[in-house]
Amino acid sequence: MQLQNQIIHKLSNALTPVHLEVVNESGNHNVPAGSESHFKVTLVADVFEGDSLVKRHQRLYQVLAEELKSGVHALAMHLYTPAEWREKEGAAPLSPPCMGGEKG
Amino acid sequence: MEIMERIKQQIEGAPIVLYMKGTPQFPQCGFSSHVVQALAACDAEFTDINVLADPEIRENLPRYANWPTFPQLYIDGELVGGCDIVMELYQRGELKTMVEAAGKG
Numbered sequence: 001m002q003l004q005n006q007i008i009h010k011l012s013n014a015l016t017p018v019h020l021e022v023v024n025e026s027g028n029h030n031v032p033a034g035s036e037s038h039f040k041v042t043l044v045a046d047v048f049e050g051d052s053l054v055k056r057h058q059r060l061y062q063v064l065a066e067e068l069k070s071g072v073h074a075l076a077m078h079l080y081t082p083a084e085w086r087e088k089e090g091a092a093p094l095s096p097p098c099m100g101g102e103k104g
Numbered sequence: 105m106e107i108m109e110r111i112k113q114q115i116e117g118a119p120i121v122l123y124m125k126g127t128p129q130f131p132q133c134g135f136s137s138h139v140v141q142a143l144a145a146c147d148a149e150f151t152d153i154n155v156l157a158d159p160e161i162r163e164n165l166p167r168y169a170n171w172p173t174f175p176q177l178y179i180d181g182e183l184v185g186g187c188d189i190v191m192e193l194y195q196r197g198e199l200k201t202m203v204e205a206a207g208k209g
């Protein structure tokens with residue numbers, strides 16, 4: 001979970017998302033159990049407004065450059081502006097982003 | 105030839121260029137495989153480059169367009185994106201339009 005938490009923390013700080021979900025998908029790949037190599041990120045943020053899709057991905061690659069060099073093999077990304085997300089997910093209210101607190 | 109120059113010539117040498125792991129017939133990565141299928145569904149003719157067979161390209165291409173992972177799809181010399189973006193464009197119907205316009209600009 002260490003790397004996963006690190007990714008969540010960095011993205012929260014850098015992009016102030018209104019919605020952020022980071023899933024460790026390593027279990028679907030041919031890697032040892034407990035690996036943190038394949039992740040899927042769903043992130044909704046205002047900063048993507050006016051960005052091309054390539055530009056959005058490049059923002060995340062920049063924030064996570066260190067992780068990509070050291071262990072993260074694949075990073076699937078689904079990146080939306082709040083307006084696009086509402087259109088995609090309907091009128092459901094956005095959950096607040098993680099504030100960094102640990103689970104008891 | 106300097107590696108960045110070689111990459112530039114590859115990318116500009118054909119309307120649609122896909123850097124992938126493996127080949128369209130035998131993709132070595134699920135993400136590469138997805139992109140090949142999306143391109144095939146759009147009847148795209150593309151040049152494929154297997155980065156697993158060319159370590160120099162694999163090592164240096166991420167610097168070319170500030171994009172650290174594979175696959176990478178280029179149309180008319182511009183980075184379109186990796187698997188997530190290509191699949192999104194495909195689902196929106198935009199990939200077909202881009203493929204059809206490739207090389208005509």
